[in-house]
Amino acid sequence: MRGVFIGPPGSGKGTQASLLRERLQLVTIGTGDILRDAVHHGTAVGLKAKPFMENGQLVPDVIVNELVAERLRQPGAPRDFILDGYPRNVAQARALDSLLSELGLPLQAVVVFKIDDALVIRRLLARQRTDDQEETVRKRLAAYHETTEELVAYYRTRNLVHWIDAAAPIEHVYVRVASLLLPKDV
Numbered sequence: 001m002r003g004v005f006i007g008p009p010g011s012g013k014g015t016q017a018s019l020l021r022e023r024l025q026l027v028t029i030g031t032g033d034i035l036r037d038a039v040h041h042g043t044a045v046g047l048k049a050k051p052f053m054e055n056g057q058l059v060p061d062v063i064v065n066e067l068v069a070e071r072l073r074q075p076g077a078p079r080d081f082i083l084d085g086y087p088r089n090v091a092q093a094r095a096l097d098s099l100l101s102e103l104g105l106p107l108q109a110v111v112v113f114k115i116d117d118a119l120v121i122r123r124l125l126a127r128q129r130t131d132d133q134e135e136t137v138r139k140r141l142a143a144y145h146e147t148t149e150e151l152v153a154y155y156r157t158r159n160l161v162h163w164i165d166a167a168a169p170i171e172h173v174y175v176r177v178a179s180l181l182l183p184k185d186v
């Protein structure tokens with residue numbers, strides 16, 4: 001199964017990705033995690049990405065597209081995976097499409113985590129990561145809404161989109177996500 005998770009920061013998509021990794025050994029690729037790691041280690045990519053991340057802005061498409069392409073092209077790269085937080089806009093979705101068609105690995109599901117902004121803000125302020133100050137959170141949410149509608153519309157034309165209620169308890173969300181991703185005949 002190859003899937004994409006779309007959801008605002010604080011919607012719990014990272015938590016669901018971790019659960020799928022632990023319980024079903026699914027490979028998950030989170031661009032936010034990869035970028036934070038790059039910033040932490042002070043790599044060239046990290047240095048470029050840092051100011052954008054600190055401002056709650058998207059990192060330029062070329063940088064994230066290249067990060068994902070590197071992961072999926074390397075020898076022994078997984079054929080099944082969940083992309084968490086990528087693509088974030090239609091330009092990235094097109095880059096992903098051309099990468100996946102080059103690799104012969106079409107996408108099978110796009111899971112959209114639906115949740116109110118007010119709940120997201122409460123969750124994120126409780127989480128207190130350094131990039132989670134209220135103003136940054138609001139900027140990230142605004143950026144999310146600005147690009148997501150178009151992104152979801154892009155995937156809807158291909159009948160790939162499933163909506164889930166991300167305000168539900170973690171285990172309820174998990175059951176729903178796993179049922180969308182697992183083959184129906186198992």
Ligand code: AMP
Nearest residue numbers: 009031032053057058059064085086088
């Ligand atoms: P996340 O952990 O997914 O919320 O990502 C944290 C930050 O990393 C975002 O606010 C962006 O600055 C950056 N980022 C993560 N994924 C992407 C992406 N696909 N495109 C652009 N920027 C990204």
